[in-house]
Amino acid sequence: MHFVTVKNILTGAGSNMNIYRGCTHGCVYCDTRSKCYGFTHALEDVEVKSNAVELLDDALKRKRQKCMVGTGSMSDPYQPVETELGFTRRCLQVINNRNCGATMITKSDRVLRDLDLLQEINGKTKCVVQITLTCTDETLSKAIEPNVCTTQERIQVLETLKHHRIPTVVWLSPVIPFITDTEENIKNILDACVANDVRGIVCFGMGMTLREGNREYFYRFLDRFDPALKQRYIDTYANSYQILSPYNARLMNLYDETCNKYGIIYGPERIFAYLKEFPQKEKQLSPVLIPAFLGFAAAFLVFAAALCESNFEKTTFFESKK
Secondary structure, three states: OEEEOOOOOOEOOOOEEOOEEOOOOOOOOOHHHOHHHOOOOOOOOOEEEOOHHHHHHHHHHHOOOOOEEEEOOOOOOOOHHHHHHOHHHHHHHHHHHOOOEEEEEEOOHHHHHHHHHHHHHHHHOOEEEEEEOOOOOHHHHHHHOOOOOOHHHHHHHHHHHHHOOOOEEEEOOOOOOOOOOOHHHHHHHHHHHHHOOOOEEEOOOOEEEOOOOHHHHHHHHHHHHOHHHHHHHHHHHOOOOEEEOOOHHHHHHHHHHHHHHHOOEEOHHHHHHHHHOOOOOOOOOOOOOHHHHHHHHHHHHHHHHHHHHHHHHHHHHHHHHO
């Protein structure tokens, strides 16, 4: 772990952030290992943006409109360093204080530590927790994601969030060809999504991505896991970026049918639109307009009181003339 000072915290369209850069979950398929991201340090040597909280507060203070703030697209906000540092929780406190919404992607049950804040944000605006589910076989789950809680434990997180009425989205990604691309595994994940009333399921196809950096790391895993499978990958996919399961069509039909049957949002564009949408239940006046509004309200009350008094006097006058 090492610390850096950065100039900005919100990226993209201005509402996404990564508090940490790097990860210690050890997932064998992790795309963040790809060289295209330009890491100058080992992925496990997590880079901490030491001024993230202050930058976020300043950025949200300057925003003209409230928005959803997302985190975790590249590095999990609830990896082990969060237990020690608490930067994610402090950022959630800023989001709550600024009356914005929040959404985060995680594989960790540490997210439940912040259940109080998640509830408070969702009560005022909107908070969506996104959970990655990959493999319901506990032994296999530990093999491919060795340093984080298993998929079954993440399903329990979904149950807890459902109980507290916090909306969730599941990432059914990646699906590892010849390892996790069985109909039984995909059906188990979809059944868990249905049982826990998830709002959406993200799936880019039943497969994964491999490119320079993460391909070599994944192949070293296959050397230990099943050397013959490594050669099968080389023969089947060569240097392809997108690695689709040979059962992609059948499994995608199962995914589509399940989502349609139970009214679950699917398709990345629709889900991302849902995540980005800021609700209208939070309609506060700008701090600049509040004094003017209060002045107007006070004047109106004085006028209304005077009008009532005038009407009362008129009524008394006419009653006395009868």
